[in-house]
Each structure stands twice: as structure tokens, then as C-alpha cells.
Amino acid sequence: MSDASAPAPRPAVRTPRPSAATGDVSISSSAPDATPELRPRAANGRFTRAGSYEDVAAPDLPVDRFLDREISWLQFNERVLQLAADESVPLLERARFLAIFTSNLDEFFMVRVAGLKRRIATGIAVRSPSGLEPREVLEQIARIAHDLTLMQTRIFDESVRPALAEEGINIVRWSEIEQAEQDRLGELFRDQIYPVLTPLAVDPAHPFPYISGLSLNLAVILINPKTGKEHFARIKMPPSLPRFLKVRRAQASVTSDLFEARFVPLEDVIAAHLHHLFPGMEVHEHYSFRVTRNEDLEVEEDDAENLLAALEKELTRRRFGPPVRLEVEEDLDDHVMELLSRELGISADEVYRLPAPLDLRGLNEIADLDRTDLHFPPFVARTNADLAPAESAKAANLIGRIARQDVLLQHPYDSFSTSVQAFIEQAAADPHVLAIKQTLYRTSGDSPIVDALIDAAEAGKQVLAVVEIKARFDEQANIEWARKLEHAGVHVVYGIVGLKTHCKLALVVRQEPDGVKRYCHVGTGNYNPKTARIYEDMGILTSDPEVGEDLTRLFNQLSGVAPRSKFKRLLVAPRHIRDGLVERVERQVERQQRTGDGYVAVKVNSLVDEGTIDALYRASQAGVRVDVWVRGICAIRPGVPGLSETIRVHSVLGRFLEHSRIFLFGTGADREAWIGSADLMHRNLDRRVEALVRIKEPRHIDQVFDLVERGMSGDYAHWSLDGDGRWTRVHQGADGAPLPDIQAALIAMHAKRRRKARR
Incomplete structure (x- = not known):
């Protein structure tokens, strides 16, 4: 076999090991002690109809020149984990990084791993540009993900949790709290938790229940004392309740309540009261578990007469996607494991045995505690110097400022609310503004941008909103905003069939004494005031005629038919x-x-x-x-x-x-x-x-x-x-x-x- 057709060497994977000094972990997508072998390939790059990359004309470039994207993503999440392990990072921020790690990994499995499994199952998966076969990628993902999740639990158990305890923030198990505290939590269980629980038994009359994706559950083994027969039941942790329940001390004062807090996992409290849920039965065992499902959407737009209706229908199916990962307590009994694996259709390499508590996304609740001494130093975004009002009590005339000069913004250092948001709001209120056109990919639940567009439409302005309703995991919210905008008279379009509209554009058309003038915003981030406070993004506000002409042409492409538009200051x-x-x-x-x-x-x-x-x-x-x-x-x-x-x-x-x-x-x-x-x-x-x-x-x-x-x-x-x-x-x-x-x-x-x- 010639070098040109030989498969690329398979990268080895190193087990993450903590640094003695910092607790850092490290994984590598290739052998640690050698420069990768780089062999020439007889081709240049092109993309096949199936979406794979083929080399067809670059003999001067080596065959294994690309790192694997899935392994690289896991390395990114490893870097998040390293911040959680770093004792120089404020403590509650370390807890938040542990929660971010969990959320990131959840999405990776729901989308990337699920998509790879689906392509393998349908026979359309191809060798990756890194040279790995699809099943080799899955094997490496499983190995590295197992290592990283175990490292996450060690960082939590051995570093973050003890450090929180030293600061008076205790995350404890049921057996670790005092009787008086257990009594108070018992009252909470009876008043607020018990009424919303739905225990589901498995027997000839009750089939194995559907387990929704990312829900935390208790698997309960019950014994009928009369017959000695064993029964299985499942209890879902209600998502409406906090992941960690705060325990108040009997002698708590204002000072102690502020600087001391004790939290118990929700499943511990429910597990301690299972006898209320199954009276007359003996609770033999109970374990927590969590399932991750394929939650990527597939909508065939060409066949969908109404994209909105098709997407809503697909959203109802999302929760029934096939499982791709099962997280269980590490001491889960083998026969319970066998039952869960069989009923869920999970293979051994898709099972992650971890120390409890599972689902550390709940650490976001701990990270939100009002302890400024354990957070990053306070930060307040400032108005960009080119937009700052001459008098602090009076808002600047943004359109007048933009007419004189381009304004380059960098969020969150430059305030989003006093720049981009204020630009749209002032345009909506300006009687000389004739039209506003804007793309919306993701926005917040109480978006002032959407409210401004509605105000503009109700004031008689021509308003166009290009809403991307297929923005992953924001589909339902964007559908709701699209309908709200339509009801207010906004022209809502969903972009071009087959393409997501991801560009961040706003165009304001204004009647001025010397004619119509266009004011524009082009950005790198979404029109979301909430994420604009924590995402680093850039944008430009300009009245440059070339940008105005470019945006007019692009919006015409998105809302109508203009397939051969040419642009002067844009690349599209x-x-x-x-x-x-x-x-x-x-x-x-x-x-x-x-x-x-x-x-x-x-x-x-x-x-x-x-x-x-x-x-x-x-x-x-x-x-x-x-x-x-x-x-x-x-x-x-x-x-x-x-x-x-x-x-x-x-x-x-x-x-x-x-x-x-x-x-x-x-x-x-x-x-x-x-x-x-x-x-x-x-x-x-x-x-x-x-x-x-x-x-x-x-x-x-x-x-x-x-x-x-x-x-x-x-x-x-x-x-x-x-x-x-x-x-x-x-x-x-x-x-x-x-x-x-x-x-x-x-x-x-x-x-x-x-x-x-x-x-």
C-alpha cells in the first residue's frame, strides 16, 4: 500500500493526571514524546456531497496534518476543568466552572456524540480528516470523557467542596446533618416536595417508564414484605425544585445565614422519605442515575411547507431521542445496572459510573451565593468613549454620534445596553426613522431589543426581523418571539431554505434633510443583553454608505430573492x-x-x-x-x-x-x-x-x-x-x-x- 493511500496513524490518548502544584489535568490527541509522522498526500482539499473532506491536489502537504475535532473539543472542556482546579481562581467561580464543564459535556453528547452514532447507524459516517474511523473516534471519546468526568468528581470532592466548607458553605449528605435539620427538611418534603413527586413502578401492569433526557432520577428497589417479591420503581427529581436544598440552622442569625450555609442534594432528601411514597413496602436499595439523549433536531426544510410548524413538531420529538449516555452512582448494584441498560438500550461503554452526587450543573446555584469575597472582583461595563454623553444625566444622541464617525465596540467592556441596545431603542422612537431591519439568532427572555422592534412597528415604521428559529436549544424561545413580533406587525422571515442565518446585523433607514441615510451595526455576538455581560464580542456602528448598501442587499437576499448580490465592505x-x-x-x-x-x-x-x-x-x-x-x-x-x-x-x-x-x-x-x-x-x-x-x-x-x-x-x-x-x-x-x-x-x-x- 502506498503512502498516498495509507490510513493516517491513530493518535494515542493520555490519561489525565493532576499537576502536583495546580491540580491541572492534561490529555493529548497524539503521542506525547514525538512529532507526528507527516506523510505527503496526493491531493488538495474539497468537500464531498456527503460532507466529508477529500484531498485532491496538494502533494506538498502531509496526510495527518489535522487534529481531530472531537478530541480537540474535549481538550477545550479539559481547560475549563483546569480553571475549576486552580486555587488562584475565586472559590465560587471554581464551582461555576465545574457546572459549566457538566453543561458543556451534556451538549457534546446530545449533539456531537449523538450525531456521530446516528451517522454510523445509517452507514453514512466517513473517516475524519484526522484519519480516524468513526468507531475509533467514539472509542477515544468514551475513554477521554470517562477520565475527565472522574477528574471532575475528584476536583469537587477533594478540592472545591472542602474549600467551600472552610468558607462556611457546606454541601453535605443526609447522614451528615443533625436531627433538627433533618426534621426541618422533613417538613419541607411534606409541604413542597411530596405533592409534586410521581413515583412510577415497573410491573406487568406498568411498563418501564420513559426517562427524559438530562433528568436526575432515583432507581428504587422495593420488597413486598408479604410475598418477598422485588419491585423496581423510578422517581424523577422535579426540575422545578432546587438541585441543592438549603438547610437552616436552629440558631441561625443574620450573620451566620449570610456567611454560613448548608446544602443537601435534593435526591438525598427524597431518598430519606421513600417510605412516604411506598407505604407498606420495604425500601431495599436506591440509586441516582441520569440519561443523556440525542437532542439534535432534523428538519427537512425543502419538504416542509411551514417551517415553523415543522420545527414545533420536531421539538416534541426531541425529548424522545435515543439514549447516548447513562450516568449512574458508582456503587449501583449489578442487577439494577442490567435492568437500566436493557430497558434503555445502553451499551457498556456508554455507562459512566461516578461518585454521587450526579449532575453538578446544580453548582450554579451555589455559585450564585451573595459572597463577593468569593467571586471575581465586581465589574460594571462602561459606555464606549465615542458614545458617552457630554452630560451624565442626559442620554447621548447615538445616531448623531454614528453620523460623525464609526464606533468600534468591545463587549462586555463597552456596555451593550448603552450602545447597541440604545441604538435600536432610539431608532424605534425616532420619528425620522423609516425602517429597521435586524437579524435575531439568540436573545434573552425579556429582550429589550424585541420590545424596541415591536414599538417601532406599532409606531408605523417598516420593521423586518430575520429570526433564526433553528438556533440550537433556543428553538422554542425563538418561535415564541417570532409569533410575538408577527402579532405586532413586524415582517418576520426565517432566512434562506437550507441555511441558518447566523450573521449579526442591524440596519436603520432614516429620512434626513439631505436624503435617506442608513445606519448599521455589524457584530460578532448575538443581540442578547444578558450574554453581552459575560461574552467577549466586538461590533461596529457605522453610517458608511458602502456598509449601508451592503446590508440593504443582504437583507434583500434574506427576505426576498437576490441571489447574485455583490458586496463592497462585507464578506458573506x-x-x-x-x-x-x-x-x-x-x-x-x-x-x-x-x-x-x-x-x-x-x-x-x-x-x-x-x-x-x-x-x-x-x-x-x-x-x-x-x-x-x-x-x-x-x-x-x-x-x-x-x-x-x-x-x-x-x-x-x-x-x-x-x-x-x-x-x-x-x-x-x-x-x-x-x-x-x-x-x-x-x-x-x-x-x-x-x-x-x-x-x-x-x-x-x-x-x-x-x-x-x-x-x-x-x-x-x-x-x-x-x-x-x-x-x-x-x-x-x-x-x-x-x-x-x-x-x-x-x-x-x-x-x-x-x-x-x-x-
């Missing part, structure tokens, strides 16, 4: 972003050959698009400096001799979720800076409507280049990726002193910029 997927970015990378190769100072920088959530990665590899082979700042998945191999020696990859995690997408090219006067909604993934570049906008003003270009330079400098805490697929945490300097946090530095920098502007 699925037609132009990949090609536009690759073209600019190639220009840097030419620049490198002419002047020796070619430069490319990318800041994204995920980098897995093989065509773009190959362009970066070729740039590196030509000597171009390539910086990649990625939060999550990364399939590129940096620092490999002869392939990617000039590529560096950093990752930053912290109190804010790094969410902006930035693309930089060149040095000196020829620099280009782009921001927008697109990650470098197949779904973004091929199956979504995405938009990038070119930053025009020199001071804004300086600002964006400075941001990326900071992130890649090595002067701040970060993770660094090696060519063999290992992430290394870099949070100490050469002298052993902790490296500063870049997000804390940006808080200080924006505050300083605001004070300087006021002077």
Missing part, C-alpha cells in the same frame, strides 16, 4: 468568506516573498475548516507569521518543522467567554482588519449566512491589532498548543510569578480610556 458566507480569507492569506504569501513581513492572525471560537487550515499551512511554509487565538476546537498543528513552524496557537479562558471573531492581514500601512459572525468551521462557511465587515478607521485597526498582539504576546496567562496536539497551560512567568489575566487588563484599559475621554 456561504459564497465568499472562505475564498475571501484564503485570497488574503495568499496575498500575505506574496508579501512575504517581496518584503519578508507577511502576517496573518485569526481569533475564533473554533478552527476546523480544512481548506482554511491548508492555506495557513502554505503561508507558514512561505515564512508568513501566523497567529491563531482560539477558544475551543482547533484542528491545526502548529510548530511542525517544514509545515507550520511560524504558526502559534493560544487559547484564553476566564470570567468572560471569548466569543469575537477577528481576521487580520498584513503589517504597516497595508493592514486589513475584519470582524464578524463566522467561525472557521464547515457549518459556518458552507451552511450558514455569515457576515464579516472590514474595519476602516486607522485607530480602530490599531485597536484590533493591539488586542490580538496582547493575546499572542505570552505576557498574559493562556494555553499554548503543540504540534502533537497537547495543550500546555502557561500561567506563570520565568520567575515563577503568576502571569496577569488579559481580561482583567482589558477591564482596566477600557476604564482608563473612558476616563481619558471624559477629560
Whole structure:
């Protein structure tokens, strides 16, 4: 077999081990002590109709140049776990990172693992670009996920939980609380818990009950004292009740209640009162368990006359998706395990035996405690200096400010409510505004943006909302908002069939003395005031005629028929972003050959698009400096001799979720800076409507280049990726002193910029 057709070597997996100093864990997608073997492949990249990537014309690039995306995602969640283990992180934030780890892993199984299993079952799964067969990917996922979940429970049991106890926050089991506390919880059980419980028995008259996805349950083994016969019952923990119940001490005071708290898992309280649920029966055993199901939606839009109705129907089916994971208490009896596995159709490698308590998402409730001494320092977003009112008691005229200059925003450091939200609200109230057009991908439950669009429509303005009702896990909320908007007279459309509308755009059309003028916002994040306080995103407010013309054309594409629109300051997927970015990378190769100072920088959530990665590899082979700042998945191999020696990859995690997408090219006067909604993934570049906008003003270009330079400098805490697929945490300097946090530095920098502007 020739090298060109030989399968890629399979990456080995290292078991996570805690660092003695920090409790860090580490996994690798390839052998730890060797640069991966890189063999030439006789092809260049293209995508098949089935969605797999084929190489068809790049003999100069090696066969195993891509890291596996699923393993890379698990490594991202490992980095979240490392923050939970880090004793320098405020304690309640460490508890929150444990909860985030659980939520992240839940979604990974519900979508990625479930999708992979479905493709295997239907026979359409193909070898991944990393060279792994689908079942090999599943095997590695199972091995690494088992290791990481066990590490999570150890961090909780051995580090976070004891540290919380030292601060007077005790998460205890039923047997650890005093009799008086048990009595008070008994009253709570009778008054508030017992009425909402529904015990379900299994016998010839009662089939095994349906177990909903992500619900926490008790498996109860009962003995009939008269017949000696064994019975099985299931009790679902009501999602309306807190995951951890607070126990009040008998002699609690205001001070002790504020700084001391005791919490008991809900299932412990229910388990202690099972005799109330099954009178006359002996409770023999009880165990907690939790099922994860396939919850990815499949809607054939071409066959759906009414997309809204089709999606609502599919949402009702979601809860009945097949199981993909079963979490159980580690001491679960074998015969109960056999029963659950048989009834749920779960295989042995899909079972995760873990120390109780299961489902640590509930730690979010603990993390919300009002203990400022155990949280990150207080942070209040400030109004961007270019939008700040001259008089503090009077709101700035945003449209007037934007008419004079572009405004570059970086949230959450720049307030969303006094910039983007205020822009839409002022436009809705402005009698000279004729129309507002906006995309809505995800928004909050009480969205002032939606309210402003409704106000505008009721005031007689032309209002268009492009609502993406297929935004994963927000489908139901978006359906409700779409209907609310329609009832208010807003023109609601659902984008282009077959494509998700993921771009973040707003267009305001205003009648002015010298004619109609357009005001625009193009961003990297959703129009969601809540997440805007914790997501790092960028956006630009502009009255540039070229951007206004581009957005008008794009909205016409989304709401009508304009298939051949051309754009001046935008790159739009699925037609132009990949090609536009690759073209600019190639220009840097030419620049490198002419002047020796070619430069490319990318800041994204995920980098897995093989065509773009190959362009970066070729740039590196030509000597171009390539910086990649990625939060999550990364399939590129940096620092490999002869392939990617000039590529560096950093990752930053912290109190804010790094969410902006930035693309930089060149040095000196020829620099280009782009921001927008697109990650470098197949779904973004091929199956979504995405938009990038070119930053025009020199001071804004300086600002964006400075941001990326900071992130890649090595002067701040970060993770660094090696060519063999290992992430290394870099949070100490050469002298052993902790490296500063870049997000804390940006808080200080924006505050300083605001004070300087006021002077």
C-alpha cells in the first residue's frame, strides 16, 4: 500500500493526571514524546456531497496534518476543568466552572456524540480528516470523557467542596446533618416536595417508564414484605425544585445565614422519605442515575411547507431521542445496572459510573451565593468613549454620534445596553426613522431589543426581523418571539431554505434633510443583553454608505430573492468568506516573498475548516507569521518543522467567554482588519449566512491589532498548543510569578480610556 493511500496513524490518548502544584489535568490527541509522522498526500482539499473532506491536489502537504475535532473539543472542556482546579481562581467561580464543564459535556453528547452514532447507524459516517474511523473516534471519546468526568468528581470532592466548607458553605449528605435539620427538611418534603413527586413502578401492569433526557432520577428497589417479591420503581427529581436544598440552622442569625450555609442534594432528601411514597413496602436499595439523549433536531426544510410548524413538531420529538449516555452512582448494584441498560438500550461503554452526587450543573446555584469575597472582583461595563454623553444625566444622541464617525465596540467592556441596545431603542422612537431591519439568532427572555422592534412597528415604521428559529436549544424561545413580533406587525422571515442565518446585523433607514441615510451595526455576538455581560464580542456602528448598501442587499437576499448580490465592505458566507480569507492569506504569501513581513492572525471560537487550515499551512511554509487565538476546537498543528513552524496557537479562558471573531492581514500601512459572525468551521462557511465587515478607521485597526498582539504576546496567562496536539497551560512567568489575566487588563484599559475621554 502506498503512502498516498495509507490510513493516517491513530493518535494515542493520555490519561489525565493532576499537576502536583495546580491540580491541572492534561490529555493529548497524539503521542506525547514525538512529532507526528507527516506523510505527503496526493491531493488538495474539497468537500464531498456527503460532507466529508477529500484531498485532491496538494502533494506538498502531509496526510495527518489535522487534529481531530472531537478530541480537540474535549481538550477545550479539559481547560475549563483546569480553571475549576486552580486555587488562584475565586472559590465560587471554581464551582461555576465545574457546572459549566457538566453543561458543556451534556451538549457534546446530545449533539456531537449523538450525531456521530446516528451517522454510523445509517452507514453514512466517513473517516475524519484526522484519519480516524468513526468507531475509533467514539472509542477515544468514551475513554477521554470517562477520565475527565472522574477528574471532575475528584476536583469537587477533594478540592472545591472542602474549600467551600472552610468558607462556611457546606454541601453535605443526609447522614451528615443533625436531627433538627433533618426534621426541618422533613417538613419541607411534606409541604413542597411530596405533592409534586410521581413515583412510577415497573410491573406487568406498568411498563418501564420513559426517562427524559438530562433528568436526575432515583432507581428504587422495593420488597413486598408479604410475598418477598422485588419491585423496581423510578422517581424523577422535579426540575422545578432546587438541585441543592438549603438547610437552616436552629440558631441561625443574620450573620451566620449570610456567611454560613448548608446544602443537601435534593435526591438525598427524597431518598430519606421513600417510605412516604411506598407505604407498606420495604425500601431495599436506591440509586441516582441520569440519561443523556440525542437532542439534535432534523428538519427537512425543502419538504416542509411551514417551517415553523415543522420545527414545533420536531421539538416534541426531541425529548424522545435515543439514549447516548447513562450516568449512574458508582456503587449501583449489578442487577439494577442490567435492568437500566436493557430497558434503555445502553451499551457498556456508554455507562459512566461516578461518585454521587450526579449532575453538578446544580453548582450554579451555589455559585450564585451573595459572597463577593468569593467571586471575581465586581465589574460594571462602561459606555464606549465615542458614545458617552457630554452630560451624565442626559442620554447621548447615538445616531448623531454614528453620523460623525464609526464606533468600534468591545463587549462586555463597552456596555451593550448603552450602545447597541440604545441604538435600536432610539431608532424605534425616532420619528425620522423609516425602517429597521435586524437579524435575531439568540436573545434573552425579556429582550429589550424585541420590545424596541415591536414599538417601532406599532409606531408605523417598516420593521423586518430575520429570526433564526433553528438556533440550537433556543428553538422554542425563538418561535415564541417570532409569533410575538408577527402579532405586532413586524415582517418576520426565517432566512434562506437550507441555511441558518447566523450573521449579526442591524440596519436603520432614516429620512434626513439631505436624503435617506442608513445606519448599521455589524457584530460578532448575538443581540442578547444578558450574554453581552459575560461574552467577549466586538461590533461596529457605522453610517458608511458602502456598509449601508451592503446590508440593504443582504437583507434583500434574506427576505426576498437576490441571489447574485455583490458586496463592497462585507464578506458573506456561504459564497465568499472562505475564498475571501484564503485570497488574503495568499496575498500575505506574496508579501512575504517581496518584503519578508507577511502576517496573518485569526481569533475564533473554533478552527476546523480544512481548506482554511491548508492555506495557513502554505503561508507558514512561505515564512508568513501566523497567529491563531482560539477558544475551543482547533484542528491545526502548529510548530511542525517544514509545515507550520511560524504558526502559534493560544487559547484564553476566564470570567468572560471569548466569543469575537477577528481576521487580520498584513503589517504597516497595508493592514486589513475584519470582524464578524463566522467561525472557521464547515457549518459556518458552507451552511450558514455569515457576515464579516472590514474595519476602516486607522485607530480602530490599531485597536484590533493591539488586542490580538496582547493575546499572542505570552505576557498574559493562556494555553499554548503543540504540534502533537497537547495543550500546555502557561500561567506563570520565568520567575515563577503568576502571569496577569488579559481580561482583567482589558477591564482596566477600557476604564482608563473612558476616563481619558471624559477629560
